[in-house]
Amino acid sequence: MNNYSENLPIKSSKRLQIIDITDKINRFINNSDVTNGIAIIFSKHSTSSIIINENEKGLLNDFEKILTKIVPDKNSYEHDIIDNNADSHLRSMILGSSETIPIKNNKLDLGTWQSVFFIEFDGPRNRNIELIAIGT
Numbered sequence: 201m202n203n204y205s206e207n208l209p210i211k212s213s214k215r216l217q218i219i220d221i222t223d224k225i226n227r228f229i230n231n232s233d234v235t236n237g238i239a240i241i242f243s244k245h246s247t248s249s250i251i252i253n254e255n256e257k258g259l260l261n262d263f264e265k266i267l268t269k270i271v272p273d274k275n276s277y278e279h280d281i282i283d284n285n286a287d288s289h290l291r292s293m294i295l296g297s298s299e300t301i302p303i304k305n306n307k308l309d310l311g312t313w314q315s316v317f318f319i320e321f322d323g324p325r326n327r328n329i330e331l332i333a334i335g336t
């Protein structure tokens with residue numbers, strides 16, 4: 201059983217930004233000795249998320265719109281008294297901060313239309329994503 205981990209730095213440029221990190225994860229797995237196993241993608245922040253979905257421009261715009269409707273920017277949030285980013289935390293809570301994905305033949309075993317995204321909710325800033333590959 202092999203176990204590899206790597207820190208993936210990400211620099212966001214907008215407050216809310218969807219960044220496709222699929223290629224970067226596949227590069228990490230390629231450099232590991234894991235042919236078959238699982239990959240864990242974990243964002244070490246409470247105002248960002250990791251999700252899997254289709255990288256289609258219209259869909260990603262739809263996603264931003266619906267998310268802003270579900271969690272509005274301003275809503276008399278209690279946490280805004282502390283550091284004015286309650287919307288970012290709440291969006292992150294709803295979407296979660298990690299994904300576990302099968303590794304097959306030394307790459308992510310995603311569906312045809314699936315990509316892995318890092319979602320920034322409180323940018324721009326520097327972020328750190330933990331990549332872990334476990335397997336044989």
Ligand code: ZN
Binds near residue numbers: 279283286
């Ligand atoms: Zn906060």
